[in-house]
Amino acid sequence: MTEFTLAFQDKTPLYDQLYRYVVARIRSGELTEGERVPSKRALAEHLGVSLTTVEKAYGLLTAEGYLEALPRSGFRVASSLAAIPAPTPRRMAVERRREALDECFSTAAVDTSVFPFSTWAKLSREAVYENPELLQRGEGQGDWPLRDALADFLHQYRGVDCTPEQVVLAAGLEGIMWILLQLLPRAVFGLEDPGYGSLRRLLDNLGREWAPVAVDDRGVAVQALEASGADVAYVTPSHQFPLGITTPAGRRSELLRWAYARPGRYLIEDDYDAEFRYASRPIPAMQGMDVGGRVLYVGTFSRTIAPSIRVAYLILPPELLEVYHNRFDHASATVSRFEQEALCRFLTSGAYGRHLRRVGNLYRRRRDALCAALSGWGEIRGAEAGLHLLFTLPGREESDLVARAAQAGYRVRGLGEYCMGPDPLPGTLALGFAGLPEERAAKAVEELKRAFEQIG
Amino acid sequence: MTEFTLAFQDKTPLYDQLYRYVVARIRSGELTEGERVPSKRALAEHLGVSLTTVEKAYGLLTAEGYLEALPRSGFRVASSLAAIPAPTPRRMAVERRREALDECFSTAAVDTSVFPFSTWAKLSREAVYENPELLQRGEGQGDWPLRDALADFLHQYRGVDCTPEQVVLAAGLEGIMWILLQLLPRAVFGLEDPGYGSLRRLLDNLGREWAPVAVDDRGVAVQALEASGADVAYVTPSHQFPLGITTPAGRRSELLRWAYARPGRYLIEDDYDAEFRYASRPIPAMQGMDVGGRVLYVGTFSRTIAPSIRVAYLILPPELLEVYHNRFDHASATVSRFEQEALCRFLTSGAYGRHLRRVGNLYRRRRDALCAALSGWGEIRGAEAGLHLLFTLPGREESDLVARAAQAGYRVRGLGEYCMGPDPLPGTLALGFAGLPEERAAKAVEELKRAFEQIG
Secondary structure (H helix, E strand, C coil), X not given: CCCCCCCCCCCCCHHHHHHHHXXXXXXXXXXXXXXXXXXXXXXXXXXXXXXXXXXXXXXXXXXXXXXXXXXXXXXXXXXXXHHCCCCCCHHHHHHXXXXXXXXXXXXXXXXXXXXXXXXXXXXXXXXXXXXXXXXXXXXXXXXXXXXXXXXXHHHHHHCCCCCHXXXXXXXXXXXXXXXXXXXXXXXXXXXXXXXXXXXXXXXXHCXXXXXXXXXXXXXXXXXHHHHHCCCEEEECXXXXXXXXXXXXXXXXXXXXXXXXXXXXXXXXXXXXXXXXXXXXXXXXXXXXXXXXXXXXXXXXXXXXXXXXXXXXXXXCCHHHHHHHHHHCCCCCCCCCHHHHHHHHHHHHCCHHHHHHHXXXXXXXXXXXXXXXXXXXXXXXXXXXXXXXXEEECCCCCHHHHHHHHHHCCECCEEHHXXXXXXXXXXXXEXXXXXXXXXXXXXXXXXXXXXXXXXXC | CCCCCCXXXXXXXXXXXXXXXXXXXXXXXXXXXXXXXXXXXXXXHHHCCCHHHHHHHHHHHHHCCCEEECCCCCEEECCCHHHCCCCCCHHHHHHHHHHCCECCCCCCCCCHHHCXXXXXXXXXXXXXXXXXXXXXXXXXXXXXXXXXXXXXXXXXXXCCCCCHHHEEEECHHHHHHHHHHHHCCCCCEEEEECCCHHHHHHHHHCCCCEEEEEEECCEECHHHHHHHCCCEEEECCCCCCCCCCCCCHHHHHHHHHHHHCCCCCEEEEECCCCCCECCCCCCCCHHHHCCXXXXXXXXXXXXXXXXXXXXXXXXXXXXXXXXXXXXXXXXXXXXXXXXXXXXXXXXXXXXXXXXXHHHHHHHHHHHHHHHHHHCCCCEEECCCECCEEEEECCCCCHHHXXXXXHHCCECCEEHHHHCCCCCCCCCEEEEECCCCCHHHHHHHHHHHHHXXXXXX
């Protein structure tokens, strides 16, 4: 094996060359079952590559079953090679993993089939063809016309009280969080429990401090918030994720009073899913109640238009605008200006409003179909708004339900996955319905039921 | 003035309502010159708004000359109101600030007039019309076809050694830094001094640790790097910003050895401007020399295509891929998928390569014209590559040169602006030429010269 020479000029990484070389030698029979291969260190020295390169190659070879580690040290060619399937190209591996389970119950699904794609395509084309000047750098905060249109839209639809000066655009919620974390660099974040896992992961990744804050039947409990030591609370008052609770006005006032009680306290209102409300009129955003400039309002088009539209927005209170300008003076916008222009046309032409009504009706029908299919089986909660509901089978283990659903071919998530503390409703699944067509609901629920009630 | 009532339902922020109210009363003569207005605290109490709201309004009114602060405390209507211009709409103010000085010497300029816009528009249109499925969520790392095309391109043009698996796309360098900071959460960053101010600001905004590392005539000095205590060095070996130095192969090997000496050490190679090299063949990226998997390679299309194209890329060493997948498992890509598709077609059709040659020739002519205009006046450095050069007038104060240039209508930057330690070349300006057409160079330099040599 030591006659192998690495092609340093080759495009393939060295570990991969080494991996392929060993695989080829095993398959051709030059290396036979049970034969001992050089130690990692010896091979690295011989080839003049780093130990890491050899470790990486041996790691892959062991993981894929070509090599096996010897009891004390060293490696040999595995003894049951007949069982090893031919290596699939790596490119395929990525694709296949995604298709494994049916994602129709995903809480993040968006049905793009009702999106007025030809209108969007036409506006996109016009946005590019008519505006070559959009190649040049725009305002870091986002271009004025879209910020203006968005301020109008949010006022009309969500009761948000702002001027375009307060609007900041960024590439998805990731881009918004990037700005928030720089605006509030010393803040301890209070995160709803249960709540978004992605936020927790993000703060952990960055080594930032956060505290869980329990959610009761009206949303974030102010006492828990006070006790948590957080300065900035990230809240979802329109439709708590994942419990589906709508925080009533009284609790909203309490939250605002909490923020006003000390300088440096802020509420980040994530208005996620607020466009979809089935049982009553939409409840205006908390931002519109804020007279003290302590609410930062956050939203995105990824759910209402399409997941690949990477435009999210942040409405800053006037008091934070100066801080924003100081810190982001030289920053560039993270959203394509052509996409900003297309979206602006989509909003101002009224096409977005029409789309929201249409897709709202579609999701209402899907919610109704899922509720009908589930009724009489377990308990349904949080189905008045948003794109998912909670479904409880008292006395059941969530992990068992999730495993059984997977065996039946469905990916579902247990409420516990979103909890930092104890699960407030054991035996509960968070079921999305935006990706579950009406005509499929009965069958999908039937299959879940069969899997859940099977013995053993 | 206390009869004023705020319209809490109004879309305008409260401070702005108050500001407008006071301006209107002054203009109508209801408040007269020299008249005392209520104290901030009294007014806040009376109106039932926060002190901050009144402070913000009074701040604006004072800044704009409507009110003046009284010697001890309190405010009165200013005594020379005739001199105050009518308030210009705020929307205009933003626009006007940008046009104040000629930015032809900007080191960040990109000439988009030679960009094959009609090709781009056509590819953008096709990317949208032919791919409605791109509305759905793509791979968080970026879509495979563009990553594949980019890996090929970087191999061919920059000697970068990677597979598409190693390519991560994000919305501009901001998006890339967002990922880097989460990948390396405990790292102390070593930043070139002089170097990018934006990087320093970003790390400061996030409260992250960094250390300045001096640059000598071959780039980052390894001894300085070792002494700085940094784990991760952010370097620009192709064309150091702003000194314009190209780090030779020997120094690159030393840097790699520094990284190999301890686990957790990495080099971030920012290959900014490397596409443009005038005196010799482009020097391959340091990434291609790295056998130990310690170089993270970073680049962007914002300079080679257009500032508004928000696509940047990060090439991870194989060793960091697993960390990346663990931390960013659920993250969405920050780049529009339609723009990814358009860019992919731009690369694979060969249009990007042709554009680079064309724009490279243009910038070469602009460099030549600027050098010719400056020759015989001061010292030119770092003009062999990239889109800016250093111009030194020994014995002159940079701040004086910058101020004189501004008086002549030009925005220029002194080298000191990029320095954390002492300025290594006092009397030096960083002059960009990508935004300075050949035919304008002589006149612009002439005007600078006149301003710089004027007495007084």
